[in-house]
Amino acid sequence: MPYAAARTALFLALLCCTLLPAARVAAQVAEARPAGRQVTAELRDITEWYEAVGTIRPKTETTVEAQVQAKIVDIKVRPGQTVEKGELLVVLDDRELAARAERANQALTSARATRNQAREGIASAKAAFDNAQANYQRIKTLFASHTVTAQEMDRTEAEFLRAQSALVQARDGFEAAEGQAAQAEKALEEANLAAGHARIHAQAAGEVVKRQAEPGDLAFPGKPLLVLHTGRALRLEALVREGLISRVKPGDVFPVRVAALAVPGVDPRLTGDVPATGASAGLTAEIEEIVPTADPLTRTFLVKAALPETPGLFPGMFGRLFIPMGSRQAVVAPRAAVRRVGQLEMVTVMDGGVARTYAVKTGQALDGGNVEILSGLSGGETLLVQNGDR
Template sequence: MKRRLALVLGSAAVLLVVLWQAGALRTGTIAPGPGSAPEPGHQPWETTQTRQADIDEIYEAVGTIRPRTQTSIEAQITAKILEVRVRAGDFVKRGEVLVVLDDREHAARADSAAQAQASARAGLEQARQAVGEARAAFDTAAAQYKRIKTLFAERAVAEREMDQAEAEYLQAEARLSQAREAVAGAEAALGRSAKQHEEAGIAQGYAVIRAPEDMEVASRTAEPGDLAVPGKPLLVVQTAGALRLEAFVREGLIARARPGTELSVAIPALERTVSGVVEEVVPAADPTTRTFLVKVGLPDLLGAYPGMFGRLLVPAGRRTAVLVDARAVTRTGQLETVRVLDGDTWRTVFVRTVPAQGGEVEVLAGLAGGQTVALPGGVQ
């Protein structure tokens, strides 16, 4: 009997605890639950109205942030790398030395070309002197031939002397012509040697690679001791601080993304949305995705780097949407609910929303315009 009494008293105590935790033993007004009606003349919740409004429909084209200019630095000669003076992340000024190559071979070629040029110059001088001597001999032979020819006409000299004078004249003329050809050959040789010397000097200048513009080093793929050859990248540099978003826009909206158009760009990693101007549209669609590559210039953004993800927000027209105060939506896990006044009864409705502007959300399903909904936290 005592054991049964103890069991009854324990059960009663547990029941009282449960009722107390459920609020059944508390005094005051109990708020109505789903499907309950408020007391006459008493409004238990702060309320708001859903509304219909025409809003801009936005198409989000996913893209990647890239530098406006990216250049691959390569060697123009084959040579051993002596120095690489920069690393990834360094900022360089125009004309700053980036890579130094071994130029001894090209320096030797330049010296050899300089010596050949000097030799050709000396040969030209000798050829010109030979022309002067041949000119003097020709003038003498011509004067002698003219005099003998006059005397032969007067029958004052024999025919043999006339023939000898003519032969000497023709020989002198031939020697003068040969001397002139030698001068032309020496001038050509001097020109060739000068070009060779210039080419050797240019090749020697390629041993020092400098920055083409004020840029940032994106990557370094060579080290001292490596062999630099034409076509093998040594460094990749990009325009410092000048970035743009490259995104693919579907063909139906390409008319809204013409060059010069200002569009919004969302960068989730920075939690920012900025304005950019379309700089370029590749004039050919991808036949697989039917999209165009659009390049939008970005303002200077602290924390933005090439390769980051971004969205290009392209206006796609206007549509009618149902909007409600974002505070009216209660989220439990992935479920969204609102309290809706249906006549004199409050009921819970499941909804699906997306963010809008001005502290509102767009209701995709579950509500219509002009309905009264409760704002949680406003219980009186």
């Protein structure tokens, strides 16, 4: 090979060796800068919350009980059924009650007859007394003029006294008969009232929550038969620890989260200002009542908070009442900028036009689709949200 040709070949080889690494670096940088939008990790104040767990309960709940002892013949309703005021709920066996009412009616008839007889006895005794009194006055006048003997006077006086005593007895008998008639009337009224209790009606419109008896069971006063939720108003009854009860006052409004209303896949943790997004986002409750006695076992107070009418919200559901405890500074970034790689959480940071990947640790979910960054960022970083990430 001529010398000039050899020198040219050597120059080309050296040029290739020089350019190839630079090409590779450019390719690596291009690969580290995927397409997407840029967002910023911010250092800001977020609210710390205390999570008071509790149960959704109706504000007005009615327990239906029997007022008489009798066997249950039929129960007309089932749980979940809506009832109107006055609607028949339970039918009891009223045969014994009806028989008792009939006996009371017969006793009243007899007492009234006795009272009528006593009234007639008073009239008869009064007539006899008037006659004896008139005769006594006449004999007394004659005795004063020495027309009749002392024996006649004594006999007439004795008849007068007997007539007077008979009148008093007749009046006492009438009062007793009248008292017995009044008692019989009360007994009949009670028997009729008891017979009326054999058919139990709804005292207010509502929804049947529980059915605690079946036909054939024995009903008696104090035994619950049905539980009705009368009215649509619900409230959350939550337990607040004693150290925070001073932060809760009637009239305060706090965020509430009901797990049963959450959208599947949504982080159920608290946000910075309201519960995390989902079906129960924005749900709040107003404190209505604070029971002024702490439970000595749990050291908590029972707090009752009124809930707005919400579709899908039912008594017995589990709920959380969030009480603010203060604020602190934290690094906050859009949730979409954090991606999971296996067990790691990663973010892409733009550093001087070069994309670098860092591992981070996230904390609680926040409002606006943000998340707290516990470690890995210090705030102010520019993050890359790759195309396809939400």
